[in-house]
Amino acid sequence: xxxxxxxxxxxxxxxxxxxxxxxxxxxxxxxxxxxxxxxxxxxxxxxxxxxxxxxxxxxxxxxxxxxxxxxxxxxxxxxxxxxxxxxxxxxxxxxxxxxxxxxxxxxxxxxxxxxxxxxxxxxxxxxxxxxxxxxxxxxxxxxx
Numbered sequence: 001x002x003x004x005x006x007x008x009x010x011x012x013x014x015x016x017x018x019x020x021x022x023x024x025x026x027x028x029x030x031x032x033x034x035x036x037x038x039x040x041x042x043x044x045x046x047x048x049x050x051x052x053x054x055x056x057x058x059x060x061x062x063x064x065x066x067x068x069x070x071x072x073x074x075x076x077x078x079x080x081x082x083x084x085x086x087x088x089x090x091x092x093x094x095x096x097x098x099x100x101x102x103x104x105x106x107x108x109x110x111x112x113x114x115x116x117x118x119x120x121x122x123x124x125x126x127x128x129x130x131x132x133x134x135x136x137x138x139x140x141x142x143x144x
Contacts, residue, residue: 006055007081013049014087016080024048026088030095037102039109046116049088053123054135056081061130073130085124092117115143 001009011017015027023029026045033040060077062068099105099113122139126132 001051001055003055003059006052006059007078007084009052010049010056010084010088011080013045013052014084015091016084016087027091030091034095034098037104039099039105039113041112042116043112046119049120050123050136050139053120053127057127057132057135060127061132064133066131066133068130070130085120088120089117089124092120119143 008017012019012021012024013026015021015025017025021028021031023032023040024045026042026049029040029042029045033042057065060074062072065073096113096117100110119139122142123135126135126138132138
């Protein structure tokens with residue numbers, strides 16, 4: 001996957017793409033959960049967001065960010081990228097709070113929702129830090 005593809009996928013997940021939303025888009029699935037009051041798996045969507053963040057990380061911070069000189073890393077970020085991640089996190093937290101407070105959701109669904117948003121937040125933080133060679137590995141380490 002290249003950076004433009006990753007950015008477009010992040011925009012889709014955030015509900016900001018011009019494309020019609022689908023059940024493969026994070027925010028649309030959150031809407032479906034709230035609309036139907038039935039939990040749907042969100043972890044695979046978070047995994048896709050983290051895969052996109054891996055591409056973003058290399059685009060901004062180099063092929064091996066931990067070994068790349070800071071001067072060679074991007075000093076500015078695309079507004080669309082920042083907006084997509086801000087939207088994902090804001091909406092993700094909102095729906096997590098709703099799932100936690102709404103009766104009828106199984107404890108494992110609440111945990112999955114919480115961990116999904118944490119994974120996205122951690123992944124974005126690692127991109128911003130600029131020194132992670134593996135966003136997926138670092139996210140998994142922090143969540144364990």
